[in-house]
Structures are given as structure tokens and as C-alpha cells.
Amino acid sequence: MIYITTPIYYPNDRPHLGTAYTTVVADAVARYWRLKGEAVYSLTGTDEHGLKIVRAAEERGMDPQEWVDQIVERFHETWDLLDIASDDFIRTTEPRHTASVQKLLAAIHAAGDIYEARYEGPYCVSCEAYYTDEELVDGACPVHDRPVEIHAEDNYFFRLSAYGDRLLAHIEANPGFVTPETRRNEVVSFIEHGLDDISVSRAALSWGVPLPWDESHVAYVWVDALINYISAAGYLDDEARFAAQWPAWAHLVGKDIIRFHAVIWPAMLMSAGLPLPRQIATHGFLLVGGAKMSKSSANQILPSDLVPTFGPDGYRYHFLRDVSFGPDGNFSWEGMVARYNADLANDYGNLVNRVLNLAERFRDGEVPAVASEAAAEEAALRAAAAGALEALAEFEEFRTKQALEGVWRLVRAANAFMEATEPWKLAKDPATAGRLDEVLNAALESLRVAAVLTWPAMPRAAESLWSRLGLAGSPGDGPLAETGVFGTFPASRVAKGDPLFPRIETEA
Numbered sequence: 001m002i003y004i005t006t007p008i009y010y011p012n013d014r015p016h017l018g019t020a021y022t023t024v025v026a027d028a029v030a031r032y033w034r035l036k037g038e039a040v041y042s043l044t045g046t047d048e049h050g051l052k053i054v055r056a057a058e059e060r061g062m063d064p065q066e067w068v069d070q071i072v073e074r075f076h077e078t079w080d081l082l083d084i085a086s087d088d089f090i091r092t093t094e095p096r097h098t099a100s101v102q103k104l105l106a107a108i109h110a111a112g113d114i115y116e117a118r119y120e121g122p123y124c125v126s127c128e129a130y131y132t133d134e135e136l137v138d139g140a141c142p143v144h145d146r147p148v149e150i151h152a153e154d155n156y157f158f159r160l161s162a163y164g165d166r167l168l169a170h171i172e173a174n175p176g177f178v179t180p181e182t183r184r185n186e187v188v189s190f191i192e193h194g195l196d197d198i199s200v201s202r203a204a205l206s207w208g209v210p211l212p213w214d215e216s217h218v219a220y221v222w223v224d225a226l227i228n229y230i231s232a233a234g235y236l237d238d239e240a241r242f243a244a245q246w247p248a249w250a251h252l253v254g255k256d257i258i259r260f261h262a263v264i265w266p267a268m269l270m271s272a273g274l275p276l277p278r279q280i281a282t283h284g285f286l287l288v289g290g291a292k293m294s295k296s297s298a299n300q301i302l303p304s305d306l307v308p309t310f311g312p313d314g315y316r317y318h319f320l321r322d323v324s325f326g327p328d329g330n331f332s333w334e335g336m337v338a339r340y341n342a343d344l345a346n347d348y349g350n351l352v353n354r355v356l357n358l359a360e361r362f363r364d365g366e367v368p369a370v371a372s373e374a375a376a377e378e379a380a381l382r383a384a385a386a387g388a389l390e391a392l393a394e395f396e397e398f399r400t401k402q403a404l405e406g407v408w409r410l411v412r413a414a415n416a417f418m419e420a421t422e423p424w425k426l427a428k429d430p431a432t433a434g435r436l437d438e439v440l441n442a443a444l445e446s447l448r449v450a451a452v453l454t455w456p457a458m459p460r461a462a463e464s465l466w467s468r469l470g471l472a473g474s475p476g477d478g479p480l481a482e483t484g485v486f487g488t489f490p491a492s493r494v495a496k497g498d499p500l501f502p503r504i505e506t507e508a
């Protein structure tokens with residue numbers, strides 16, 4: 001089972017392009033695996049406890065539950081807008097999660113890894129994390145560049161310090177545990193520096209999950225949040241499901257939350273005797289004009305600002321094609337328009353339009369199922385299609401850009417095929433009617449394969465193309481090893497329809 005997760009986001013505000021980035025990548029990769037015929041479980045959700053949420057609610061004069069119930073709807077709307085097909089959406093205020101938090105913490109407590117002590121130190125509410133004085137930059141949070149607060153409490157602590165060696169051994173034995181390599185190195189040097197125990201409870205807060213052994217404390221919001229990944233996998237009361245689903249194939253996370261996922265979370269699992277996730281796949285930040293886009297700053301752009309212009313597919317394609325998973329990436333409107341017009345309106349959209357137009361014009365939309373085994377033009381097309389199919393596997397390494405570049409080799413080859421075979425000339429001479437059938441068939445077949453291969457990135461456009469091709473079911477039905485192979489286009493009735501990706505005029 002391919003169990004793939006996004007972070008669960010804080011519902012302190014609506015999701016923006018940065019939050020959506022992780023979710024879009026996770027959705028495309030999950031769809032890729034579904035297309036291959038794998039059993040997939042994709043999870044996203046919201047991280048609803050903690051001080052940050054309490055404060056966001058207070059600012060609006062609401063109670064936390066009322067506030068999160070309202071914001072969670074904005075998350076659902078955004079994911080619907082972007083055609084995110086998650087199998088599950090977990091909220092940390094749900095009983096299936098709170099009971100699971102208590103179960104895991106009880107296991108860690110029973111393992112002897114919890115003790116009580118007083119803690120005092122600088123706390124960043126935006127991060128929901130304590131810092132040491134050395135980590136602060138001019139007295140401010142190193143991530144948010146905002147003032148920290150001094151918190152002092154009697155807390156329960158988790159013996160994270162006891163897990164350094166085991167964590168290092170795990171990372172060494174599993175080089176793919178934290179990716180990319182630069183992030184793995186960062187985690188390794190952080191652990192080698194020596195781990196401090198962490199506080200796992202809050203006495204001063206009531207908005208959280210009560211500790212099973214002391215109900216006057218609630219679980220620290222990060223400890224609570226990380227457990228979502230097993231709550232959604234049946235940890236609480238579904239042994240068979242948990243065995244099938246856990247450990248996760250990959251947790252996708254931004255670089256800001258890598259320590260929680262690559263240090264604290266695996267140590268908690270080790271303490272409770274549970275297996276570790278296969279991979280923590282880390283990506284960089286989306287920047288706008290060089291600054292990180294975040295919910296707490298003014299440079300937010302929301303998916304709903306872009307989808308009316310680019311459509312869900314243009315949106316997804318841009319972030320998957322232009323942002324490498326790993327380093328930081330810059331967002332610009334101009335870059336997005338240029339990519340859309342070049343790849344979608346010109347290369348792909350025009351190809352679709354042209355081929356379907358010719359099939360309607362010369363064959364009333366019904367092209368016979370005949371293919372040439374011998375023609376050199378078709379051989380080039382078949383080779384490009386095979387290369388594109390192979391490149392799609394780049395999704396397994398989150399190399400979304402390379403996967404789509406591969407698919408575009410087929411799109412370009414199909415355009416070149418049209419130029420080379422000139423079906424509009426073949427149509428003029430009755431003696432070449434047979435060759436015209438073959439050429440149109442091969443052109444339609446390349447559209448069929450392109451619909452299959454673009455489905456993980458652009459499901460809506462792929463499905464629309466599929467129905468224009470008169471095919472039954474969905475290009476996502478798979479299995480890829482069969483449907484992604486270039487063969488003979490089946491006899492069907494095709495129809496051109498409206499342009500798939502109308503050009504965006506930059507003056508507008």
C-alpha cells in the first residue's frame with residue numbers, strides 16, 4: 001500500500017500557494033500510483049489544537065472550535081478547486097485522533113520515556129516551538145523573524161536525548177529516509193550536536209488532548225499533530241488496517257518542519273515500538289519576490305486568485321512543471337502565463353485541436369483502427385511515447401518536473417509527426433486515403449497516450465480529452481503498463497469540442 005501524507009495544516013487562515021504546493025504534489029504522486037494500479041491511501045488534514053489557533057480564534061472573538069470549523073471549510077473548498085482527490089482528511093479534533101494520541105502517549109509513558117520537569121525558555125507561537133537562546137536571531141524567531149515569548153511551565157518531557165544514536169543508525173542504514181541529501185545532512189548534524197529532551201505537554205492550555213496519565217495537561221500541539229499519520233491508518237482500533245497501511249510510504253513536508261518529522265516523530269515511534277515511515281520527502285519554500293509566502297505575512301496569494309485564469313489544470317501543471325521538489329522556487333505571474341501559453345495553449349492544446357479537427361473534417365470523427373508497423377514517422381512517435389511512459393516513473397522520486405518534461409517529448413513528437421506526415425495533403429488524393437487513416441490513427445493514439453500520462457498532473461483536462469476521443473471510463477483507470485503503451489487507436493467517434501487550454505492574452 002502506498003500511504004502518502006501531506007502535513008496537516010494549521011487552520012489559522014485560508015490555504016495559500018505554499019500550502020497548496022505540498023498538497024498538489026502529493027495528489028499528483030498519489031494519482032500516479034493509482035494509475036499504475038497500486039493500492040493508495042492519500043491523507044491531508046488540519047492541525048487544530050495549540051496556542052496559535054486559540055489566539056487566531058480570540059482575535060475574532062470566537063471559540064477555537066467554532067473558528068476551526070469555519071476555516072476547515074476553506075480548506076475543503078480549496079482542495080476541491082484544485083481537484084485534490086485525497087482518500088482522507090483528518091482533523092486533530094476528531095475522536096479517532098484524540099484517542100489515538102492518548103494511546104500512543106500512554107505507550108511512550110509505559111516505555112519509561114516520560115518524566116516531569118520545569119521548563120522555561122523562548123517560545124515562538126507561529127512555530128509552536130521552544131527555541132534555545134543561541135538559536136534566536138537578534139532575540140527573534142529564526143523562522144518568522146518575530147518576537148518570541150518566554151514561557152515557563154511544569155511539563156512532561158520526552159527523553160528524545162536517548163534516541164540520538166538509534167536515529168543516526170537508522171538514517172545511515174536507510175539513506176533514502178530523509179530526502180534530498182542536503183536535508184539529510186542537516187538532520188544528521190543536528191542529531192550529532194546532541195538532542196535535548198522535549199516538553200510534550202502544556203499545563204497552561206486547555207485546547208488540546210488531555211494526557212492519559214494526567215488530565216490537567218494537554219499534549220504539546222506538535223506531538224499531537226504528528227500522531228495524525230497513524231490515527232488515519234487505524235492505529236487506535238483496526239489492527240489489520242494498520243498492518244496494511246503503516247509504515248507510510250512517504251511524508252511530504254516543507255523544509256521548515258523537517259526536525260519534527262525526521263527527529264521527533266521517529267523517536268516517538270521507536271519509543272512506542274512502531275515502525276518508521278519509509279521516507280520524509282522535503283521540499284523548499286515558494287517565494288514571492290524573494291520572500292517566503294506565509295499565512296502570517298502580507299504576500300499571500302491564494303489558489304482562488306489564479307484558478308479563474310489558469311483553470312485547475314493550468315495551476316497544477318505550472319507548480320509541478322516549474323518548481324523543483326527540494327530547493328526554493330520563485331512564483332511569478334509572468335512565469336506562470338509564459339509556461340501556460342507555451343506548453344498548454346501551444347504545444348498540447350493546439351495538438352489536440354488540430355488532430356481532432358482533422359479527424360472530424362476528413363473522417364467525420366470516425367477513424368478506422370488501422371496502424372502502420374513500417375512507417376518511420378510512426379516509429380519515431382512510438383519511441384517518444386515509450387520514453388514518456390518511462391519518464392513518468394520520475395513521480396516516484398517526486399521529480400515532477402522531469403516526469404512532465406518526459407511527457408512533453410511525446411507532445412512535441414506528435415506535433416512533429418503532423419508536420420512530417422501532412423495529413424491535410426494526404427486528404428487531397430484518393431490514392432493516399434489508406435495512409436491518411438493510418439496517420440490519423442497514430443495521431444489520435446498519441447492523444448490517447450498523452451491523456452493517460454498527463455492524468456496525474458492534469459486530471460480534468462485528461463478526462464475531457466478522453467471523452468472527446470470517445471473512449472469509455474477514465475484515463476486514470478489504468479493500469480499504466482497497458483494503457484500507457486502506444487498501440488492502435490480503437491475505433492470510436494471523436495469530437496473536437498472547445499479549446500482545451502485557451503491562450504491567455506498577456507495584455508489582459
Ligand code: ME8
Binds near residue numbers: 010254256
Ligand atoms: O507547520 N512554500 O502547518 P502549516 C512551500 N501544522 N510550502 C509551504 C509554504 C511556502 N511558502 N508555506 C507553507 C504546520 N508551506 C503544522 C504541520 S504536520 C504533523 C503539522 C507548506 O499550516 C509546507 O509543506 O504552517 C509546510 O511544511 C507546511 O505548509 C506548513 O503548514
